[in-house]
Amino acid sequence: MPESAVPKGCPLDRILKFFAPQWTAHIVWVLGQNGSLRFSELSRAMPGDISARVLSARLKHMEDLGLVGRVDAGVYPLNVSYSLSDEGEALHRLLLRIDQLADETPLPAALANLRDQAPE
Amino acid sequence: MPESAVPKGCPLDRILKFFAPQWTAHIVWVLGQNGSLRFSELSRAMPGDISARVLSARLKHMEDLGLVGRVDAGVYPLNVSYSLSDEGEALHRLLLRIDQLADETPLPAALANLRDQAPE
DNA sequence: GCTAGTAGTAACTATCTCGTAACTATCGGG
DNA sequence: CCCGATAGTTACGAGATAGTTACTACTAGC
Numbered sequence: 001m002p003e004s005a006v007p008k009g010c011p012l013d014r015i016l017k018f019f020a021p022q023w024t025a026h027i028v029w030v031l032g033q034n035g036s037l038r039f040s041e042l043s044r045a046m047p048g049d050i051s052a053r054v055l056s057a058r059l060k061h062m063e064d065l066g067l068v069g070r071v072d073a074g075v076y077p078l079n080v081s082y083s084l085s086d087e088g089e090a091l092h093r094l095l096l097r098i099d100q101l102a103d104e105t106p107l108p109a110a111l112a113n114l115r116d117q118a119p120e
Numbered sequence: 121m122p123e124s125a126v127p128k129g130c131p132l133d134r135i136l137k138f139f140a141p142q143w144t145a146h147i148v149w150v151l152g153q154n155g156s157l158r159f160s161e162l163s164r165a166m167p168g169d170i171s172a173r174v175l176s177a178r179l180k181h182m183e184d185l186g187l188v189g190r191v192d193a194g195v196y197p198l199n200v201s202y203s204l205s206d207e208g209e210a211l212h213r214l215l216l217r218i219d220q221l222a223d224e225t226p227l228p229a230a231l232a233n234l235r236d237q238a239p240e
Numbered sequence: 241g242c243t244a245g246t247a248g249t250a251a252c253t254a255t256c257t258c259g260t261a262a263c264t265a266t267c268g269g270g
Numbered sequence: 271c272c273c274g275a276t277a278g279t280t281a282c283g284a285g286a287t288a289g290t291t292a293c294t295a296c297t298a299g300c
Contacts, residue, residue, distance in 0.1 A: 012219045013145065014231050020140040022258075025133065039277055051259050056278060065231070076267060078276040090225055097221055099132045105214055111134050111185070142288075159247055171289050176248060197297065198246040 015094070023050050025095065027058055028084070031068065032092030036083035067091060135214070143170050145215065147178055148204070151188065152212030156203035187211060 019025045023046065030045045031037060037045060043055055059082055062068040067088040073079045084092060139145045143166065150165045151157060157165060163175055179202055182188040187208040193199045204212060 012215060012222055015218070015222060016136075016139050016145050018231055019136050025136050040275085049259090052278065053260090053280090054258065072277095078266070078278090080277065091231075094218075094221060094225055095132060097225075098135070098218055101214060101217055101221075102132055102135055105210055105217075111138055111211075160245085169289090172248065173250090173290090174288060177288095192247095195296070198248090198295090200247065 021058070023054060023058055026050075027055075027062070028067075028088065028091050029095060031082060031084045032089065032095070036071075036081050038079060038081050042082060062088070141178070143174060143178055146170075147175075147182070148187075148208065148211050149215060151202060151204045152209065152215070156191075156201045158199060158201050162202060182208070 026046055027042070030042060034041075034045065039052075039055070039059075042059075043050060043052065046055075059068060059070070063070050065087075066085055068082050069085050071081045071083075073081065146166055147162070150162065154161075154165065159172075159175070159179075162179075163170060163172065166175075179188060179190070183190050185207075186205055188202050189205050191201045191203075193201065
């Protein structure tokens with residue numbers, strides 16, 4: 001696979017790649033809005049149903065990247081909390097700003113009609 | 121598949137979804153930088169190799185959405201050109217601005233290290 | 241007639257991704 | 271002792287996605 005993303009001037013590519021896998025943006029978003037959530041809270045806070053399998057994978061990935069912090073408090077009633085690190089917060093701010101941009105720019109009505117995707 | 125994207129305050133979701141399929145952002149980017157390109161030029165201008173099959177599908181999809189225009193000039197030597205419509209240009213501008221944002225925001229070094237993705 | 245270039249399309253295949261279901265482990269309650 | 275909640279992990283399988291190859295159709299050039 002060509003990891004030669006874009007010759008130059010397009011660091012944006014890695015951001016898009018990062019957000020491409022389903023749920024990724026939502027997790028950043030929800031954590032950004034709520035601060036700190038436990039696994040099950042996160043799961044319930046997601047729009048639609050995310051499977052534990054995927055939520056777990058995403059969180060671990062982001063943890064590896066240093067984007068979220070994981071705090072395992074004691075053992076009695078299992079209690080693990082996730083929150084955005086400073087770098088994660090930066091990503092969240094980026095999402096907020098893209099959101100603003102999308103509002104300001106007279107964004108394609110075309111995209112507004114996007115319900116189903118990529119009819120191949 | 122829950123198309124219940126995000127409850128509210130997140131039109132950003134459809135943008136991310138639009139750009140999620142591989143090559144999509146690149147096509148907008150390349151067309152935005154070059155103005156108008158023929159099928160084969162577009163193909164060669166892409167970083168890495170895109171298959172004709174996928175390039176064709178993406179272009180058709182964007183054409184359906186009114187984001188790119190297709191001009192089939194005569195028949196002699198087959199010659200078809202693609203270019204961004206006004207709405208497509210808006211998308212390209214959005215990409216440019218996200219790019220800027222990504223530069224301004226002290227964006228996660230984490231993402232800089234993103235070569236491989238989502239180790240599930 | 242054969243080959244090359246342009247613009248695709250169609251069929252087949254490989255891979256990736258995600259959801260479902262089952263299972264682990266620990267604690268508290270009935 | 272069994273059940274439920276929390277926080278996962280693992281195995282399996284269906285569906286989406288993208289690449290490869292072959293094919294069409296037209297013209298120009300050798």
